[in-house]
Amino acid sequence: xxxxxxxxxxxxxxxxxxxxxxxxxxxxxxxxxxxxxxxxxxxxxxxxxxxxxxxxxxxxxxxxxxxxxxxxxxxxxxxxxxxxxxxxxxxxxxxxxxxxxxxxxxxxxxxxxxxxxxxxxxxxxxxxxxxxxxxxxxxxxxxxxxxxxxxxxxxxxxxxxxx
Numbered sequence: 001x002x003x004x005x006x007x008x009x010x011x012x013x014x015x016x017x018x019x020x021x022x023x024x025x026x027x028x029x030x031x032x033x034x035x036x037x038x039x040x041x042x043x044x045x046x047x048x049x050x051x052x053x054x055x056x057x058x059x060x061x062x063x064x065x066x067x068x069x070x071x072x073x074x075x076x077x078x079x080x081x082x083x084x085x086x087x088x089x090x091x092x093x094x095x096x097x098x099x100x101x102x103x104x105x106x107x108x109x110x111x112x113x114x115x116x117x118x119x120x121x122x123x124x125x126x127x128x129x130x131x132x133x134x135x136x137x138x139x140x141x142x143x144x145x146x147x148x149x150x151x152x153x154x155x156x157x158x159x160x161x162x163x
Contacts, residue, residue: 012089021133
C-alpha cells in the first residue's frame, strides 16, 4: 500500500487485484453473497490505513458479473467512484478463464483497469492497462472514453483476440 496515494488508488491498484488473483473462488463467493458490502469492506479497510487527506467516499461503486458462455469464462466489471485525481481508475475488469494444468497450474485470472490521465498523456484522457498477480501495472495504451460498455469491449478484445 502506498500511503502517499489515495484510498481510491490503493483499492483499485492493490486491494482488489491482489484479492482476486490470489483468492478467486472466495472473491466470487463473497461478491455473490454480500455484493457491494464486500467491496465496501475492502474500500473501508484501505481507508483506515490512510490519512484523512487521502480518503474518499464509496459513493458510485457498482458491479456486474457477466458470463462469457462461449469461452466458459466470466468477467466482473466494477464501476468505481468518479476519479478525483489523475491515475485513479474509472473501471476494473476482473476476468476468470477456465483453469489449465500442464506440469504446473497456469494463471487463469486477469485484471484490467481504465485509468484517468491528463489529455497530454492520452487524447481520450484514459489509459487501458493490466494489473499482474504481483501487483505491477502494465499500461497497454490509450483507452476508450470512460464508458462501461466500451471498457467491456476492450477487455474482450484483449483477452480473446484472434491470433
